[in-house]
Amino acid sequence: MKIKIGIVGYGNLGRGVECAVRQNSDMELYGVFSRRNPDSVETLTGVKVYSLDDILDHKGKIDVLIICGGSATDLPVQTPALAEHFNVIDSFDTHAKISQHFDNVDKMAKLGNNIALISVGWDPGMFSINRLYAQAILPEGKDYTFWGKGVSQGHSDAIRRIEGVLDARQYTIPVADAVDRVRKGENPQLSVRDKHIRECFVVAKEGADLSRIENEIKTMPNYFADYDTIVHFISMEEMQRDHSGIPHGGVVIRSGKTGLNGENNHIIEYSLKLDSNPEFTSSVLVAYARAAVRMNKDGIRGCKTVFDVAPAYLSLQSAEDLRAHIL
């Protein structure tokens, strides 16, 4: 019996899940649930589209729902509501609100005897696990997370809201010298500005005041004011030709000491270089969807995170094969 996956929300992430499921021989796609009129949604692989309004009609027929909405407004509502009726998994990534989201989802998942895995992806997600492992192994140390080079959707959107801007793409870039110092075990104190550069590609309306736009970007609080920011004005043609991808990545590094007097240093590093941020996140979600179904079969209920998932739950291979071939 294959694991039946339902996709809720059909944007970049939903399409990524649709593709990722095909790479896993123990899974099949049940369907896509959309807020849009199902007849208006064309899927990549021809999988059936249903109205999200009717999703309770499918209760009992789906092993796990992968909820692919946004963290700002979709997931805080959808994940708890759906967790009452289905096993669910989401990629909720507003770090400051994870505890609150956890509590809301936990209550509803327990009510329905379901499992809900939240904040699955790469950060939060794989980066979080690596922070945990490295801190547990090297208690006397310091860790650093660098993001990029990659597109930040939030920062790109912030630029697009400036008067006179037609389109924008913002790349977050780790400062190479800072990464090198961390890799050498120097444990430097790094300010926000020391760690990342923000590089912006902007298409302006004809006749717009470019120096005003550049100044508004560079002085924007929270988003850019604390960083060294580079602004390039380009044509719409260049934007479409050179900046249509959604690459991302980053690195988690922990440097720590061992020995009777801390005489030995160790560096643990985990890094990702991703051509497509949403497709990689989708692939993480699909692996954890397998884990969610298995954990629920083992009697595990309520809200869980990647911290609660033993690695073996993620793999298609049996425990014996894992021990014989991967350990």
Add this chain to the structure above:
Amino acid sequence: MKIKIGIVGYGNLGRGVECAVRQNSDMELYGVFSRRNPDSVETLTGVKVYSLDDILDHKGKIDVLIICGGSATDLPVQTPALAEHFNVIDSFDTHAKISQHFDNVDKMAKLGNNIALISVGWDPGMFSINRLYAQAILPEGKDYTFWGKGVSQGHSDAIRRIEGVLDARQYTIPVADAVDRVRKGENPQLSVRDKHIRECFVVAKEGADLSRIENEIKTMPNYFADYDTIVHFISMEEMQRDHSGIPHGGVVIRSGKTGLNGENNHIIEYSLKLDSNPEFTSSVLVAYARAAVRMNKDGIRGCKTVFDVAPAYLSLQSAEDLRAHIL
């Protein structure tokens, strides 16, 4: 109540555990168990030494034993025998015999209602987990493990057995070009020789035939014949001055494709750079010792591996704190 740790075997690994326990505020060292006469063993921190023969007298007083013997002859006997009476953890690293060791240990641990975590360290151990995670996330891909630069104890010992050799140190070194090709996502086919170089530092007896020794090293089956091997003859003084450390490390890289037609590539990389191989392994053992005690309290019995341990079990922090600060 602190977790009470017992150390079985007092070599480099045992001393590493002794130091690592001091970095974890929820643990304390109960004592060291040695096959040697306890009066002849001086510990780094003054912790008490007992005879291994009397270890059953301490049953019920120790939360977990960290067994620090060798994989060739110690662990296959000690881990099953002790698992009947204590929670235990070892770093059994003979990959080909893990399945057999698992079965032996599992039977005895279940007999005693204990948990036994085997093959804990970095390879097997952290590298294994990273192979599993990366394979589960990117099913269509290929992964590579490179070791080094670091000292291989087994290869150093093999050289020492050659007639005319007083001392030897062998460094395993990944071939930089091969690592680069993997990092670029080329998914190359790599032979044993393509992946690692073996560099040997040898102290020969006065008057020994150096070219015979060099030839015997380079043609030694399994150990050196399949590799590009470099041999340096040095003085005992140089050996002691320049080669007394036990550094090691390495990297696990998986490169895989996603998208409807595999159009996007992703690289997942986990790397370690260790000043002291035994001290790092000890630090991993100590973190998993915490997990073993907690899992046993949760009713988990029998033999387990790192694949079965949910990351949260390793951390001193509460589930709430982990979600709030690390996720």
